[in-house]
């Protein structure tokens with residue numbers, strides 16, 4: 001088994017965690033807002049029923065990462081568990097408002113901490129009868145990459161960020177040396193308080209790896225409901241699972257599909273297209289994405305497929321012409337795809353071009 005230990009955490013992903021507010025704001029895009037009936041709200045999640053017994057938990061107020069839960073005749077199946085275990089506990093409270101049946105399976109769509117850190121909350125609440133299910137590569141990456149990444153977050157990334165904010169507040173100047181206004185000072189103090197809370201929770205967070213794995217597909221039979229777990233190869237990570245409920249016409253995609261250009265930093269954009277095409281071929285009405293609101297119909301997915309194909313074709317063309325990455329970034333214009341993605345200009349498109357370049361030119365795909 002080949003395994004690469006990644007001790008260098010993905011900068012973009014970590015920065016995203018430090019500035020979750022920006023992502024929360026992006027997720028409110030009215031264009032994608034689900035018109036679901038009977039939606040209920042808690043402080044951490046909007047609980048959106050998408051089919052009988054099937055609920056999306058859409059993170060809000062800075063809660064980084066969606067989830068879903070599926071209520072059967074005897075038990076509950078949860079998909080993804082958020083970045084902070086306290087958010088997972090909030091979702092358990094929401095599940096308890098719907099049913100008192102136990103959670104028997106937790107499915108992790110991929111290894112990233114904002115989809116797996118909350119596993120420990122389910123283990124604590126439901127004991128040894130619960131199974132944590134994932135594609136086999138995800139289990140390996142939770143251990144080989146998730147554990148060191150969590151360590152980096154709590155020993156370096158978040159403490160460094162706290163120290164920087166504290167120094168800037170003492171000095172009265174921001175990173176560019178500009179004097180703080182009352183408003184920016186207040187903003188930084190809010191950010192500092194949030195990061196201190198985050199650090200305290202990271203100190204008691206542990207990775208809870210999968211206990212049940214599969215290779216390319218498996219089906220969980222929950223009463224007469226079929227829950228298909230599907231893996232089509234490298235995409236957002238090398239171990240993504242799409243959860244597909246054929247009778248209910250629902251897909252739960254993890255970060256293969258989000259409300260913007262998904263984070264591609266541990267992804268494989270060229271290969272990712274095959275997985276997106278495979279999701280497009282399934283019969284469904286509602287997609288629960290990894291971040292952002294429930295997507296009704298395939299419009300956003302098909303915009304993403306078109307964008308991926310455009311980006312890959314453009315990068316291949318630049319590579320064929322012998323350009324440098326710097327020149328390619330200046331010459332590639334994908335602005336016709338821009339309107340579908342709130343994060344196009346805030347790093348989404350640049351990350352996509354750079355990662356695609358790495359994949360096409362055979363660079364290190366950490």
Ligand SMILES: [Zn+2]
Pocket residue numbers: 110112236255263
């Ligand atoms: Zn992810």
